Amino acid sequence: MVEKLDAGQIVGRPLRYFDFFMAAFVAILLLSNLIGAAKLATLWGFTFGAGILFFPLGYVIGDVLTEVYGYARARRCVWAGFAAMLFMAVMSWVVVALPAAEGWPDQKAYEAVFGATWRIVFASLIAFWAGEFANSFVLAKMKLLTRGRHLWMRTIGSTVVGQGVDSLFFYPLAFLGVWSNGQVATVMVTNWALKVGWEAVLTPVTYAVVGFLKRREGLDIYDEGTNFTPFRTRV
Template identity: 45%
Template sequence: MNTRSFRYLDLIMAFFVAVLITSNVASSAKIVDLGFSVLGYRLAFDGGTLLFPLSYVFGDILTEVYGFRASRRVIWAGFAALALSSLIFFFLRLLPADGEWEAYAGTAAYDAILGGMSTGGIALASLTAYLVGEFSNSVVLSRMKVLMKGRLLWVRTIGSTLVGEFLDSLIFVLIASITGVFGWELFVSLVLTNYLLKCSIEVIMTPLTYLAVHKLKKAESADVYDVGISFNPFKRAEANP
């Protein structure tokens, strides 16, 4: 079955990419502090934390219904969109500023909010963490589906998210801290809070994931099991059998 014949795959891809880009901007735009601590660590997190987990929900749905090969195509489409948005912010930063805009906003404000995305900090952190996290999530879910013979979807979605979100949170905050986007004093609290919040959102979204998977499998007449396929993320896109 060719992935291009699916009715809703491109629509899901569009929402997936929209979530990625919006959460990427939100990550750079604001650090949120809830004002209390867990295990002695302040609950502070970047703004994208509240939205980015939806990409994992979409990732779970993609892999569960369409299989890893379709998911791989969508993940790379998301990567291309993230890279393009970073390039746009970079070149926009180089263009001469209007005098009135400089007076009420200014290059300093642009650099403070979007500078990380345009100069490499947030961009590098986001792109690297995204690829590792999303592919880990997809591979784990795909393998668990075959091993568990399609049973216990909630175990597979949450289990794969625990792996993918941990790698994503750790790599994102680590690179962002190394490049000076976040201070090292926030490292543990950002990793911990990002991970806990992202996984919690995945758990909360589980009923909607079940509903979406059920509806899509019926609408698409698809329920792909990834048996005997390559999980190489760099393998050229191919059709599902």
């Protein structure tokens, strides 16, 4: 049986799968930035950053977390992801900056893969933080407005806003003045459209995961009375 609850009604209640999804959210975020961001790939004549294949999965999991467990717990996951990205950036800088042992041949490869400029790191952190909070906020509010109906509308609509905010922050902060204004605008719009399209394609998967979690957890959270400030981690 699935109970429709306000967010405050599940405080202290055991949640069987929340920790797993929080870990998956942070892992996908880190790996898509660490492994995918450094490579440009080409398929069918179209060139794109390889991370775009997996980074949107973080938004899918963010949708699942907000839909099933509520905005407050999704907010904890966003802050956990932000802290993990910040630590990854500091660790990458330290490891790359350490003097290489004499005769070790891979320093340039390390610099190429892990030596992102602080401008790009800053842009990634700000864009992720703002985009994920926008995504969770829109989904939670749309759930109240639709009274829990039309999940596809909420997941796609929140991604349109969240990925839009992400792109509006990341590309100008990272590349304005390095690329032409036209290039920044083209890449920003193209990648936003691809990410939203990927979310739409994954809608059946989102439905299946949300349905499974609601049944197994026995709850369905509505954010009535929730404090939507992003500047807290307490549920």
